[in-house]
Amino acid sequence: MxxxxxxxxxxxxxxxxxxxxxxxxxxxxxxxxxxxxxxxxxxxxxxxxxxxxxxxxxxxxxxxxxxxxxxxxxxxxxxxxxxxxxxxxxxxxxxxxxxxxxxxxxxxxxxxxxxxxxxxxxxxxxxxxxxxxxxxxxxxxxxxxxxxxxxxxxxxxxxxxxxNPLLRHPGMIIHPPAQYLGFVSFTIPFAFAIAALITGRTDDRWIRITRKWTLWAWLFLSLGLVLGMRWAYDVLGWGGYWGWDPVEISALMPWLTGTAFLHSVMIQEKRGMLKHWNMILIILTFNLVIFGTFLTRSGVLSSVHAFAQSEIGPLFFIFIGATFVISFALLIHRWEDLKSGTEMKSMLSKEALFLLNNLLFLSLLVISFWGVIFPLLSELFTGSKVTVGPPFYERATGPVWGALMLLMGIAPLAAWGRSTLKTLGRAIWKPALAALLAPILAFSVGIRNWVALISFTLIALVITVSIREFWRGARARSRKSGGNFFIELWNLIKRNRRRYGGYIIHISMVLMGIGIIGIEFFQTDTQQHLAIGETIEISGYTLRYDRLDQFRHEDGRLITRGEMTLSKDGKFLETLAPRFDLYPDGQPMTIPAVRSTLVDDVYVILVNWEGITAESTPFKVYHNPLVKWVWIGGYLFVFGIFIAVGSDEERKKV
Amino acid sequence: MKKLNILTLFIILLSLFSVNTVAAQGGGDISDDEVNAIASELFCPVCENTPLDVCETQACKQWRELIRLKLSEGWTDAEIKQYFVDNYGARVLAEPPKEGFNLLVYFVPPAIILIGAVILFRAFKEWKNDNGEKDAPITEASPKSTRETSNPKDDYLAKFEEELRKRE
Known part of the structure; x- marks a missing residue:
């Protein structure tokens, strides 16, 4: 009934x-x-x-x-x-x-x-x-x-x-809704964009109406990504949080175009330029949202043949195709109306640098998209399946991420309209000098990887430039009004939330970058079979295998739990208990034990798949330097968006 | 296709039963780390997007034992990888081999990005040419001269306030 x-x-x-x-x-x-x-x-x-x-x-x-x-x-x-x-x-x-x-x-x-x-x-x-x-x-x-x-x-x-046991985790309670919220909420800015195209209201009204929607959409999409990373780190037990899996990439792609969109709409609001481009970006974002849902729902990822068997796959395909064609047909129809009077004045102006930012984000999109669909094309045209895995993406996107960090360091200092090398140089030399402390410090603690050293420099540049913007603004205001610096800092942020929220987001992004560099360049791991009392050494840490327990949980799963003592230089730090749960339906789950500090994580798993016996138990230990900064950046990021999404005080009446 | 996979899997499992006993004798001195160093660069031939070193299936375990055996017999990394490619196809590699159709995976993105960069650069030039002549001198000359004489801090504040005004 x-x-x-x-x-x-x-x-x-x-x-x-x-x-x-x-x-x-x-x-x-x-x-x-x-x-x-x-x-x-x-x-x-x-x-x-x-x-x-x-x-x-x-x-x-x-x-x-x-x-x-x-x-x-x-x-x-x-x-x-x-x-x-x-x-x-x-x-x-x-x-x-x-x-x-x-x-x-x-x-x-x-x-x-x-x-x-x-x-x-x-x-x-x-x-x-x-x-x-x-x-x-x-x-x-x-x-x-x-x-x-x-x-x-x-x-x-x-x-x-x-x-599915993998989904029985607190992270699974928030990750999918956040991801879906992010996906779904991009429908609203897209709907307004299409409405603007159809009605011929080609001013920036649609952008102003949907600004908040877009920011919220972006918040949820970002939150979904970060929570997904956290979930993977805590539950999947392979020592990392991002494997360049097609499902992950399909969630990243709309984020890339969405981020480009968030930046380029500012140019339209300020200078009335790039009306076409903003339309293209929002159309792309919406299509990628549907494409992402399609990729994960159609079975096409496992094989092109699975796609043919899936009932809803072809329908998704038609829906995406139709949306794409109709949207772009409308855009071409309105092409002339969208032309703007103002033009670019300097290659170093803020708008020019924003465009460069857009080029970089779209480059990341091209790499990701191509990497995801290439195995399908290969299967379709040559009949053989290939894998496009992490090495491809890391090599291809690495320099682009670096360039984005450089831009985050420079663009906040460039002026709208016109900017010259001289004015920019004058603004940047102090923060740049301060940023050089980072690689010097890194070098002094023994880091010799030059890519990491450059990355640390760029990260420090973004942080110094962003913090300096807060400091200069607040100081100028407090000098003028004679008021307290911190109160003026607060007023400053309240008066222009998007700008200062944006800087906080920049800082949070590069903080995440610290963690990513830590794991990309300095992760080490080792796997060993231990008898009780034996130890594993990794990066100065010692793990002693103390005991093994096996018991049944009330929900029916059989839990195998190892206990290890973690110490460094003979000093006891923590007891770590990696676990292996076997569900009644035969589904296994490997739960790592992690000791996490600002400097590094020690991440231990019980390698159940190698076979646990009374004599020897296989453990795999990862040493993940700096990875905690990914989560710290993630929290700050959410805070930054909350700042950015609020109304500026002066604008409330509008 | 699917049938074939199951069949190969079956044959491998069967053959590996014998391999396993050999491995226990021959591959004993090869450490897990040495095995994983190769396995982490290979993908499970039967599951989706799972690196071989962290794959939990029995079949993958047997494949890792196979790597151990080959290592103990003195095979090089490259030879072992080639062995896997010959038996299970290019999909076991983390990246498509750089040949034939697969070259597209490496050349298409840079080509598209390059085209994008060229378009952007030409658009810049066009924009500048449209406006540059009448605006350029102003950018260079007038604001600078006032800036040099005035107090730089006041100048920043003025610019800052002006920007905030523009936003309102």
Whole structure:
């Protein structure tokens, strides 16, 4: 009964969404405000509808309704309630429903905004978001129904299969929603961009309206990436957080274009330039969002042949193709209207450097995109599968990341409009000199890798330049007003949140860079079979193997837990207990034990796959220098976005 | 395709049972680190995107034992990798071999980026030429002369305030 109700609601949602799209187009062509209003309300209605369907699914998940296929496939009786709820996005049909729910949350809230000043955009925003919503809901209704019952006549199973153990981690509670939020929320700026193209409102109104949406979207996308990295580090047990896996890259790609977009819209706001380019970037970002969902949902990643077998793969392909063609056709149609009067004056002006930044981000995109699709092309054209793995990406993107850091060091000092080598040089020499301390310090502690030394210099440059901007601004203000430096610093940030939030984000990025350099250049590892009492030495640390326990957890998994004493120079530091969990369904999980400091991480895993015996236990130890800075940068990054996303005090009335 | 994979897997597993006993005798002095040094540069031939050194399947374990055996027989890194390529195809390498169709993976991105850079550079030049003549002298001369005489700190404040004003 309940499953049928849930499915019925989804069918109705699909119809309501189709109604909204058609009536919005009809209302716009017949100039009927009432029709458009009806479309708006219909769109609003999709939220309670999808919410109801989702609540029904959650109810079924919590109550172990194994007569529903989806519930059976992602939960079992031993799972705690919170995990049963997160199983909502633990499988294909559920995660599509979750995607749609988020989209309708965003769409509904955007329809509730004040439309007085830009009424003409409304119908087209409804059309774009409505079509996207219809697409996802129809995938659920026709192909991936989470309410599908087990075949009639089959006995209802007593227990479910349970959630994939890898997903049974607190990180999994936030990582997928954050990632999806980031994906979905880019729909809104895209919808406004398309609405601007269709209506011919080619000023920067659409950018101003969607500025916050874009920042929030970017926040969630970034958060999703960082949380995913953290989850991989804590759960996957291979000593790292980023493996250049196609799924990771598909989440990175919209982030790259989104970041380029965030920068280049500032040029349009300030100088009225690059209107075409901003359109291209937001169209690309939205397409990459769908492409990312497509890559992870279609099976195409495992093989082109899996794609052909997947029911929804080809539909995604058509949707992306159609969006791409229609968006660019509209852009070309409006090409002349988007031309701007102001032009670039200096190669060293802030806008010119922003463009360079865009070129670099797009370079990263080209490398990532090509790396992801090349194995598919190879399989398609030559019949042989190849792997494009980390060495390719590291070599290709390394210099680009470096150039981006250099730009982060220079661009904040360049002026809008005009800037010369002389003015720039005058602004940069002091911070540059201070930044040289970093490589000197690194050299003195024994670092000889020249790429790392250059990177540390660039990181220090970004930090000194950014901090100096705060310092100069606050000092100038406090001199003028005679007020307290710190109060003026706060006022300074409040008056121009985007700019100073941006600097905080720059600092956070390079702090993450410190961790990335640490792991890229200085990670070491060793694997050894130990008998109790034996030790492993790594980078000055000693790990003594003390004991091994094996016991069954109440949820049925068999836990094998090793205990090691970590010491340095004979001094006891910590007891580390790496673990290996074997779930009743045979799924293994390797949980590392980590001692993390600002200087380095000691990361130990029990190498269960090499076979644990009473005589000898295999351990793998990684020494990961500086990796904690990745997470510190991540926290600061989120803080920076919160600063940037707030309203400037002076602008609140606008 | 899938059938073939399972078949090869089966044959490997079968053959490795015998290998294993040999490995226990012959590869004993080869350390895990030596094995992993090679395994980390290879990808599991049957799973998706999993480096061989951290792959948890039984098949991968046997492949690592195979590496140990080959090392103990005096094979070089390159020979062992070639052995894997010959048996399981180029997908076991972390990067496509630099030949034939695969060359595209290395040449296309730089080519596109280069084209992008050229377009950007030409656009810069065009923009500058449109405006440069009437604006350039001002940039160089007038602000500088005032700047040199005035107090640099006041100048910064003025510029700063002006920028904030522009934003409002």
């Amino acid at each position: 309940l499953p049928s109700l849930g499915y019925g609601i989804l069918v109705i949602t699909m119809l309501v969404s189709i109604y909204s799209v058609s009536i919005a187009i009809y209302g716009e062509t017949t100039k009927s405000a009432a029709m458009v209003e009806s479309a708006r309300r219909a769109m609003l209605l999709t939220l309670p509808l999808i919410t109801a369907a989702s609540l029904i699914l959650i109810y079924l998940l919590i109550n172990d309704r194994y007569d529903v296929e989806y519930v059976w496939s992602v939960t079992n009786r031993t799972m705690p309630t919170y995990l049963k709820i997160t199983a909502w996005w633990g499988g294909q049909p559920g995660s599509l429903l979750f995607w749609s729910w988020l989209l309708s949350v965003f769409t509904a809230s955007v329809t509730l905004r004040k439309w007085d000043r830009d009424r003409e955009l409304l119908p087209w925003v409804l059309v774009v978001t409505g079509i996207t919503l219809t697409f996802f809901i129809s995938l659920i209704v026709f192909f991936e129904n989470p309410f599908k019952l087990i075949p009639a006549g089959v006995q209802v199973p007593l227990d479910g299969r349970g959630l």
